[in-house]
Amino acid sequence: MRTFYHIASNALLTTLANFLLWFALVFWVYLETRSLLASSIIAGSYMVIATVSSFLFGGIIDHHKKKHAMLFSSSATLVFFTAATLIHLAAPAGAFKAASSLWLWSFVGIILLGVVMSNIRTIALLITVTILVPEGMRDRANGVSGMIMGLSSSGAGVASGFALAYLGIFAIVMASIVITICALIHLSFIKVDEPQIAHSDENPKTLDVRGTMRMIAAIPGLIGLILFTTFNNFLGGIFMALMDPYGLSLMSVQAWGALWGVLSLGFIAAGLYITRYGLGSKPLKTLFMVNIIMWVATLIFPLRPSILLMAAGILVWTLSVPFAEATEHTIVQKVVPLERQGRVIGFAQSIENAASPITAFLIGPLAQFVFIPFMTTGAGVKLIGGWFGTGDGRGMALTFIIAAAIGLFVTIAAMYSRAYRMLAAEYEKPASI
Numbered sequence: 001m002r003t004f005y006h007i008a009s010n011a012l013l014t015t016l017a018n019f020l021l022w023f024a025l026v027f028w029v030y031l032e033t034r035s036l037l038a039s040s041i042i043a044g045s046y047m048v049i050a051t052v053s054s055f056l057f058g059g060i061i062d063h064h065k066k067k068h069a070m071l072f073s074s075s076a077t078l079v080f081f082t083a084a085t086l087i088h089l090a091a092p093a094g095a096f097k098a099a100s101s102l103w104l105w106s107f108v109g110i111i112l113l114g115v116v117m118s119n120i121r122t123i124a125l126l127i128t129v130t131i132l133v134p135e136g137m138r139d140r141a142n143g144v145s146g147m148i149m150g151l152s153s154s155g156a157g158v159a160s161g162f163a164l165a166y167l168g169i170f171a172i173v174m175a176s177i178v179i180t181i182c183a184l185i186h187l188s189f190i191k192v193d194e195p196q197i198a199h200s201d202e203n204p205k206t207l208d209v210r211g212t213m214r215m216i217a218a219i220p221g222l223i224g225l226i227l228f229t230t231f232n233n234f235l236g237g238i239f240m241a242l243m244d245p246y247g248l249s250l251m252s253v254q255a256w257g258a259l260w261g262v263l264s265l266g267f268i269a270a271g272l273y274i275t276r277y278g279l280g281s282k283p284l285k286t287l288f289m290v291n292i293i294m295w296v297a298t299l300i301f302p303l304r305p306s307i308l309l310m311a312a313g314i315l316v317w318t319l320s321v322p323f324a325e326a327t328e329h330t331i332v333q334k335v336v337p338l339e340r341q342g343r344v345i346g347f348a349q350s351i352e353n354a355a356s357p358i359t360a361f362l363i364g365p366l367a368q369f370v371f372i373p374f375m376t377t378g379a380g381v382k383l384i385g386g387w388f389g390t391g392d393g394r395g396m397a398l399t400f401i402i403a404a405a406i407g408l409f410v411t412i413a414a415m416y417s418r419a420y421r422m423l424a425a426e427y428e429k430p431a432s433i
Contacts, residue, residue, distance in 0.1 A: 015152040017179035023160035035099040058346020073120035080114030139279040146322035147271025221423025237359025249393035266318030298404035302397030
């Protein structure tokens, strides 16, 4: 456990550096170009590249020592960030002001690749839990992993705005480089006792997509778990597309930013709780209970145009997400052989991560062209407008409610499914490693 905590603290350093730079980059591009399209392209590109690369990264991790994979990840990130620094120094004055600038997109693209390369560390960290942490403590260790993401996301999200305002993007790039170097030095001194990587017909030295798919299919209920998690990530896509506009329909941008910064601390609080108390003896049951709570909260908070109700709903969501993620990781670490965990986790992340941007792309137009007109000039004004309210915000609220009702129904159906019973029985078997 002591070695794991060293690895986790090292991961916190690098994740914080990457998130700090990434959030600042998105803000900086918009401030430089005043182009929403440019900002959207950056966010969408990250999601697409991260989704496509996750399975490849999982294969890299399976075929190498986990510490070596982490060192490679940070080294690659360092190379890309250094290249971005050189581009920034070489660019002529005003080169980053136009959204069509080749200098701008070269700078952004290099940083994007550096941030994506850090995903190798994210997957490798989950597998070090299997290697370094006793089975009965893995749920708590996964809580630490979730807390790292929460700390990095909330801390970097708030700090990046201030750093960008007072220091500028170049200074933030340099700070990220320094932190990455420090993390590399620290990691090089951590001794990790790992089993030797063994290659065989069952674990060939390739990505072996077919073999990985056969293994996933062979584990009872695992495909169901991945599909269920993917479906619930649609909620994340709904939040991605509508939560900012909905929040801004109720309050000023300054107040909304401050509120979101405070509520995002829920990720940290949930991680701390899991680290202290774990997920219980039946993590699958915990997963379903958490999702039911999330969907019910999403069903309730849009009923009235209330800042307090909205804040409560977001808080429930931020508190619930770490439980859902820790549960999935704990189950995979138990039922999947160690030599395949990188590819299985990478495959699952590829599928699951695709859900949020797909939903964001679908829900936005659906709300804009169907539900908002329904609650502003359409039949909804007469049908429910008297008690529900009317206007753009109410159209977005109706979108939340319908999505939550569908999600609640699917979650309850999955809870009583045969796949759930099979995976629960598989989890209760003796460990495979």
